[in-house]
Amino acid sequence: MIENVPYFCAGILVIIGLVVIVTKKDMIKMVMGLALVEAGVNLLLVATGFISGGVAPIFTNAPSTAMVMPTVQAMTLTNIVIGIATTALLLSFVMVISKKYGTRDVTEMRRLKE
């Protein structure tokens, strides 16, 4: 049971993130919600590679002991990098919008619909 905790945490993080995205009206908070979803996904990825009692996969010629899976860690790192790029891009959009509109509230943004 205890080994399933990371998966539950990942699910809970994703749900918290989605709730934040849906309920908050401030765009910066919405981007933060997206970052929470991403953190949840990252946790899921890392958790799938975990082996109890495994050692870090840093060997030049690997002995045959249990290692944690390096692939998922590479995937997680890649996703962190992508996440930074996305968050930076979205936040710079928010910056431009708040400068041009004078608000960060999504409910007050109706210019597209005109």
Added chain:
Amino acid sequence: MMDFIMANAPALLIAVPMLGAFALPLVGRLGDTPRNGWILAVTLITAIIAALLAWTVLTGGPVLYTFGAASSSDAIPADSGGIPIRIIFTVDAMSAFMALFAAFVGFITCLYSVASERLSSGKDGYYALMLLLLVGILGMVTTGDLFNFFVFLEINSLAGAALVAYRIDKGVSVEAALKYGFLSTLAGLMVLYAIGLLYGQYDSLNMAVIASRMSYTMLDKVALALLIAGLALKAGAVPLHFWTPDAYSMAPAAVTAFLVVASQAGLYGLFRVLFSVYGLTLNYVTVGWAVIILGVLSMVVGVTMAIPQKDVKRLMAYHAVSQSGYMLLGVGVGLVVLGDAAAMDAFGRTAMEGGIFHIVNHAMYKGLLFLTAGAIFLQTGTRNLNKMGGLGHSMKWTMLFFIIGALAIAGIPPFNGFASKLMIYESVFAFSPVIAVIAMVVSILTLASFVKVFHAIFMGPQQPKYADVIEVPRPMLVAMGALALLTILMGIFPEQIVSTVIAPAANALIDQSAYVATVFGGV
């Protein structure tokens, strides 16, 4: 030289536009002309490589490319325990077909941009992002690795969102870009979550390996739902279409034409996951009907939302949603009868061919329509239909291209839209007459809508405020002309195109075992 390119075509397909994008800041320093030459050369070379790759695939079967290996065909190293460990590009007929027309549209839109963006600032960034968007699309359609697919999906989304915001325009386009970027990222994370679930069960990221081990457990169903939701969002299918009108109408015209292809890469991902990864293990009747319902909803909602629009690009964007419904419908019918060989031969194959043929047709005529809308916007400064009128006097070529595009989207012979829609009508009628009738009604509504648009833009007396409007520069006309020519050619010779390109692509989707054997069979 030729052998070298042929041997490394899948890698060069990604590497050339990437190199082009990375070197752009240096080339851009030399001035406008070298930059334009560079960008056109890069996209043209990419298109040629894509054509060579497609030719190789169509004549010699699927191509495998293993990254980082001593030999590119060395998919399963001897010491790996029989599973592919490296990133592998698996290019079958479907991938090659998507890559070919994506690279072609990339070239056309860059050619158009050379003229349409000639007065804008920040062109280095613009073209670099165009090339990265091309990289994203080409990578998505050629890769055989799920995580790699996600990375290219994100490149696609980020470049697309940044391009939508390219003209800041009082912040309105940035608002559209934020919406697009936000939702695409969410879609990407859904896809990644699904990839994590699949990897946790099958210990591999390679689509062929996952397909060969697929046991369709509960977790696989969750992953499938996430993949369908994420990729349908990326493809802009109803009810996940709300970003499309904003992003398509606010982006520069060339970008919009290219974003259409970017969405279709999402559609490709959806088909690849459904057919090649899940395949027959899938509860294909239920999932197939779900895809059909998505398609019918997209068709109906898209066209009904399009009719009252006043912004010409927004109207076209809703039509794009509507048209992507036809592709989902055609391929969805094929999915429903996936396990039934008799029904597959009777109408399923034709439906899938129609759906896939419609993808390329849509990219051609919708690209053409968006480019004409961009030309009109460039010369008049408005996208509002009520403020236009009488432009037929001064922009004759644009009017001609608009007519071609509008007739093609409405499915009037002899244009390409008719060819693919006819295939969809015939086969879907055999499957379910009601849906076929809905599809035809949507087509008629599309025609009505475009007649209205045509009348509003081009007909009527010449208005004094547009007295000095002239025809757009030549590169834009050439770009539109090339798309118009293809629209007509593909409408006149549909049988030849279907039998040489589309049918192998449809077979590649249907035949899951061939896809798996490409990786495992060893070349």
Added chain:
Amino acid sequence: MNMSNLVRSGANIMMPFILVYGFYIVVHGHLTPGGGFQGGAVIATAVVLLMVAYSRADVFASIPKNVLKNSETAGLLLFIGTALLALTAGIAFFGNWLLGAGSLFGTPVAFGINPGDINTGGIIPILNIAVGIEVLGAMGILLLVMLGGMKGDAE
């Protein structure tokens, strides 16, 4: 606005250590946890330190944006160039054409568990360095733009 003398002196003392630590992470990417992205990000935090300690005008004067842009381009070109050179060596794209060649980063890996030799890894350290150069440029520009509150053109 400038912070107090104490903060500025502290920043000056910390600066070289941050840079050295960042480059250490980049160069040892193939042996220890870390690599190009992480090291580049550490180096970019030096920009944050400057932004905290000094006024905006001072920072913009001491870190020209062009230098960062150029390093971004250089890193990307080095990355893709290294990968493309594998093709001319007759192996697949991103193939490790330096591995075991004996020259720079080409020493064969020693057998068994060992602390690792920096001169191994083939093209992996080179790709790490390329990514490090690229990331420090890109993140530096990003931080300058965002913290400076300048007009954010879509990067």
